[in-house]
Amino acid sequence: MSNPSDHLLNFVAVGGVSGWTLPYWCHMFALMLTGAAREWFEKLSDGQIKSWDDLVAKFSQHFSQQKKHTRDPSEILDVVRRDNESIEDFISRFNDESLNIRGISEDMLRGAFRKNVRSNALICCLTGKD
Incomplete structure (x- = not known):
């Protein structure tokens, strides 16, 4: 994954256009993860994610080092x-x-x-x- 923000923006765009329900968003998000992101998600303990916002926050925080650097x-x-x-x-x-x-x-x-x-x-x- 090159940039977690890009992944989230693309995912939210697809989910919004598709009219997914919130539980479906969480399920589809997990299915679309690959590589290190998939490993990170699978290591989360049951109940560690309480909501979509919680999932986004934890995902973004964990992969923040991969965020694109904005050059001045x-x-x-x-x-x-x-x-x-x-x-x-x-x-x-x-x-x-x-x-x-x-x-x-x-x-x-x-x-x-x-x-x-x-x-x-x-x-x-x-x-x-x-």
């Missing part, structure tokens, strides 16, 4: 061209990183790229300035 947009400023890294490789890495960080403005992207590409010739070419 300012982290794009840390993507610096490495020594001996080609411009092409830097551009690929910069693009990959920028796609994995939400909320970066176009201005911040352009500024971080200009600052961190460390190639005056490329910057002059891109900006049209000598």
